[in-house]
Amino acid sequence: MEYLRIKLKPKSFLHLGEREGWLEGSKIHIPSDTIFSALCHCHLLLYGEVDSFIQAFKEEPPFLLSSAFPYWEDELYFPLPKNQMFGNVKSSENGKELKKVKFVNLKLLLRLLNNEHLEDLEDEIDKSQELDCLPRIDKKERAGKKLVPWEVEDVPRIALSRFNNHPGENFFHFGQVHFAENSGLFILVNLKDESWENKVRALFNLLADEGIGGDRTAGKGLFYPPEFDRLFIPEVSEANASYAVSTYFPRDEELVGLEKGFYELEVRKGYIFSLHNRSYRRRSLRLFSEGSIFPAANRKGALVDITPEVFTAHRVYRYGFLFSFPCKMEEQ
Numbered sequence: 001m002e003y004l005r006i007k008l009k010p011k012s013f014l015h016l017g018e019r020e021g022w023l024e025g026s027k028i029h030i031p032s033d034t035i036f037s038a039l040c041h042c043h044l045l046l047y048g049e050v051d052s053f054i055q056a057f058k059e060e061p062p063f064l065l066s067s068a069f070p071y072w073e074d075e076l077y078f079p080l081p082k083n084q085m086f087g088n089v090k091s092s093e094n095g096k097e098l099k100k101v102k103f104v105n106l107k108l109l110l111r112l113l114n115n116e117h118l119e120d121l122e123d124e125i126d127k128s129q130e131l132d133c134l135p136r137i138d139k140k141e142r143a144g145k146k147l148v149p150w151e152v153e154d155v156p157r158i159a160l161s162r163f164n165n166h167p168g169e170n171f172f173h174f175g176q177v178h179f180a181e182n183s184g185l186f187i188l189v190n191l192k193d194e195s196w197e198n199k200v201r202a203l204f205n206l207l208a209d210e211g212i213g214g215d216r217t218a219g220k221g222l223f224y225p226p227e228f229d230r231l232f233i234p235e236v237s238e239a240n241a242s243y244a245v246s247t248y249f250p251r252d253e254e255l256v257g258l259e260k261g262f263y264e265l266e267v268r269k270g271y272i273f274s275l276h277n278r279s280y281r282r283r284s285l286r287l288f289s290e291g292s293i294f295p296a297a298n299r300k301g302a303l304v305d306i307t308p309e310v311f312t313a314h315r316v317y318r319y320g321f322l323f324s325f326p327c328k329m330e331e332q
Contacts, residue, residue, distance in 0.1 A: 001235055004191055006204055007071060007227040009184040013176035014221050015214035028102075028150055028177060029079075030068035030185060030212060032246035033268060033287065036319035039065075042206040054317060057303050062193040063200060064323040066245040067290050068185040070103060070134065072149040076186055076231075077103035077134050079291030081243055083262040083329060084118045098122055103134040106233070113236050113243055113327035149183030152176070176220065184223075188231065188245065190323060201228060239326030241295050248288040249320025251302050262329075263292035268318065282306045285318050293329055 016027035016034075044050040056062050070077045080101050098118060108131040112118065125131045135147040154175050179185075187204075191197055204226050211221035247266070250258065269284045283306040288294075301322040307315045 001190075002230050002232045004189040004197065004200065005229050005231040006187045006189065007184060007229075008068065008187070008204075008208065008223045009227075010179050011222045011224060012219055013178050014212075015176050016212075028070060028152075029290070031266075031268075031287075031290070032065045032067045032321075032323065033319040034212065035065055035068060035187065038207050038210070038212050039203045042203045042210060045210070046202060046206055054303070054315075057319075057321070060192070061303075061321055062191075062196045064190040064192065064246070064321055065319070066188040066190075066323045067247065068187045069245075069290075070149060070179075070183060071186045072134075072180070072183040075105045075132055077105055077132075078109045078245060080104055080118070080133075081109075081112050081262070081293055081327070082264065082291045083293045084112060097135070097137050098125075098133075100135055101133045105132040107131055108133060110234065110236075113325060115328035115330065146180065149180040151178050153178070188323070204228075233325065236326045236328060239328055241293055241327050241329035242299055242322065242324035243327040244288060244290055244292045244294070244322060244324050246290060246323035247320065248292065248294075248299070248301050248322040248324075249285065249304050249318070250288075250322075251300065254299050254301075257295045261292060261294040263294070264289045281308060282316055282318070283308055285320075287318075287320060293327065294324075295329060299324065 016030055040050050040053060043053040047053075069079065080103065101118070104112065104118075108121070108125070111121065111131070121131065125133065126137060134149075152175060189200055191200070208223035208226050210216075211223070213221040216222070241261075244263075247268075265286045266289050267284055267286055270282055285304060285306055299322050301320045304318045304320050305315055306318045
């Protein structure tokens with residue numbers, strides 16, 4: 001199947017909070033629900049309203065968003081499917097490194113989605129130039145070279161009191177991630193309605209200037225003009241499951257069979273980002289994270305109303321539609 005691919009090259013550092021109230025560290029990827037929130041803000045700035053944009057997603061979304069994952073040179077990297085177990089990984093040095101894998105390139109991903117196992121491909125990954133993962137296995141020819149295209153650093157900071165301009169004990173660390181020159185993040189868009197393509201391109205062009213993540217007033221989270229092209233991904237035959245490349249909130253009828261899946265849950269919190277108020281907390285919500293494997297290939301997800309009771313200016317939503325690739329999963 002063919003998708004619209006958008007490459008975003010950061011201009012500087014990014015701060016992608018891993019959890020509310022914790023400034024240290026930073027995510028490497030940008031979840032799809034965060035991207036959707038940013039697009040809603042861009043729609044408001046570009047078209048003067050956002051109601052029509054949200055209304056289009058309440059029933060049948062005109063397009064689906066993946067999360068933003070790393071690219072490095074010509075390779076795209078996706079989250080390691082969560083059904084990959086390491087019980088039989090060899091005790092070699094490379095086997096130990098495989099246990100640290102977070103992302104796999106597209107060619108390796110397609111092998112895994114066809115029900116092959118990472119531990120069985122250990123020797124092939126070690127010898128092949130086509131199968132790659134992040135962190136990269138430190139092969140002899142790569143000795144001393146970078147194993148990932150990013151660096152996460154914690155910068156010491158102080159918070160000054162507004163009353164006496166004194167820091168007191170307000171010392172903390174602020175996490176930020178920096179991508180190498182030939183790397184960045186990419187997003188896939190599944191255009192259900194092709195007439196939306198021009199609007200999607202316009203929104204992402206504005207998002208590059210508006211930025212995403214924390215500390216944007218200091219110049220972080222901004223991107224160079226995005227690169228748009230198409231990416232074809234062959235579908236897995238005889239698929240019986242779904243591999244998530246976005247966060248996911250299931251509808252009531254989609255709860256059946258989840259206990260047979262392989263997944264992790266993330267609690268998503270935060271404050272309302274609105275022209276009307278920015279001090280109210282949104283209702284928290286648990287989402288299935290990227291890389292999760294679910295039985296059945298016909299899951300959709302939902303747009304979830306997370307408006308707090310005290311906020312009446314407009315409704316607030318969390319994007320929970322599933323962008324997935326068909327895959328094979330061993331029957332239990």
